[in-house]
Amino acid sequence: MTTKRFSGMVAVITGAHQGIGRGVAERLGSEGAHVVCLDLKDCNDTVAAIKAAGGTAERATMDVTDLTQWKSEVPRIEDKHGKIDVLGNIAGVVATTADTAIDLEQAQWDRMIAHDLTSVWYGMKTVLPVMIRGGFGRVLNIASLAALRGLPNLFSYSAAKAGVTGMTRQAAAEYAGTGVTVNAIAPGTINTPILQDITPDMLDQFAAAHAIKRLGMPRDIGAMAAYLCSPEADFITGMTYPVDGGWSIV
Ligand SMILES: NC(=O)c1ccc[n+]([C@@H]2O[C@H](COP(=O)([O-])OP(=O)(O)OC[C@H]3O[C@@H](n4cnc5c(N)ncnc54)[C@H](O)[C@@H]3O)[C@@H](O)[C@H]2O)c1
Structure with a gap:
């Protein structure tokens, strides 16, 4: 039985409409967090x-690529709840056209960096001060295995996600000791709507590439997220953990 590790905590989760964000939101909610x-x-x-x-949970519509919206939404949440304990920077996109060094278009690069890298910075920029004031916080960013190994047609995506691992390490070092x-x-x-344009055959190939011969589910990420965001994970910071069914070891 799951213990209520997040009772009394406020968790802000982006990308919570569906997929991994929803999986993380539901997991933290099931363990007692009030989820925004x-x-x-x-x-x-x-x-x-x-x-x-x-x-308990509430919702707000927000574009994570817009710093102005972060600057109004975060104080609203802090005013209402007095704190933010957890930030899950999970919203993101994949490229909709060729994502190779040669064929990528400038507009696709800009869209990718805005969604999958800059938005994560905006989240940390606005929420970290609230956490530091409160003396406790857990930031969970979502990178990708594409940040750690070379995979075809993920050029801008891997650049953004590798940037997320770098920002994670730097922010962790900067604010270590603040709680x-x-x-x-x-x-x-992970089997989410982000894969909607991928054919069933390709999905089978992806599943076969994982040592554990299946696609991941949002709950698989939710379980790891819950541990990393829990109070007991207070000796772990700055790290990027693959949750990849053993893909990176085969
Ligand atoms: N699914 C995978 O295989 C996989 C693998 C590695 C990393 N990721 C990453 O996990 C994260 C979530 O992916 P997913 O598979 O759940 O995708 P998804 O498409 O199912 O969900 C993404 C969510 O982000 C929201 N979103 C997109 N742009 C936004 C914006 N500008 N402002 C606010 N919300 C916005 C969408 O509305 C959607 O609800 C992404 O960062 C993705 O890159 C996914």
């Missing part, structure tokens, strides 16, 4: 699922 679900799309289903499981830790998860292939 942020996404461009509505998070009504996520909030309803958390409440149906006995937890705040900063870590990242590098997922393998």
Whole structure:
């Protein structure tokens, strides 16, 4: 049985409408966190699922690539709840056209960096001061296995995600000793709507590439996120952990 490691805590989760963000939001909610679900799309289903499981949650619509929105949303959350204990920077995108060094277009590069790198900085820029004031915080960033190994057609994506691992390490070092830790998860292939344009055959190939012969599920990331964001993980900071079904070892 899951213990309530997050009772009394406030967790802000981006990308909580679906996929990994929803998986993390539901897991933290099931362990007692009050979850603030942020996404461009509505998070009504996520909030309803958390409440149906006995937890508490709320939602707000927000574009994580817009610093002005972070600067209004974070004080609103702090005013309402008095603190922010957990920040999950999970919203992100994949390229919609060729993502190679030669064929990538400038607009795709800019979109990728804004969504998958700059947004993570904005989250830390606005939430870390709240955590430091409170003397406790857990930042969880989502990188990718593409940050750690070479994979085809993920040029701008891997640049952004490698940047996330660097920012995670730097922010962790900068604010170590304040009660705040900063870590990242590098997922393998996780079965979420982000894979909607991938054919079933390709999904089978992705599954076969993982040592544990299946795709990951949002709950697999949620379980690791819950540990890294828990109070007991206070000796772990600055790290990026693959959660990849053994993809990186085969
Ligand atoms: N699914 C995978 O295989 C996989 C693997 C490695 C890393 N990741 C990363 O995990 C994160 C979540 O991916 P997912 O698979 O759950 O994707 P997803 O597409 O299922 O969900 C992404 C969520 O982010 C939201 N979002 C996108 N742009 C936004 C913006 N500007 N502002 C606010 N919200 C925005 C979307 O509305 C959506 O709800 C991403 O950062 C992705 O790069 C995913």
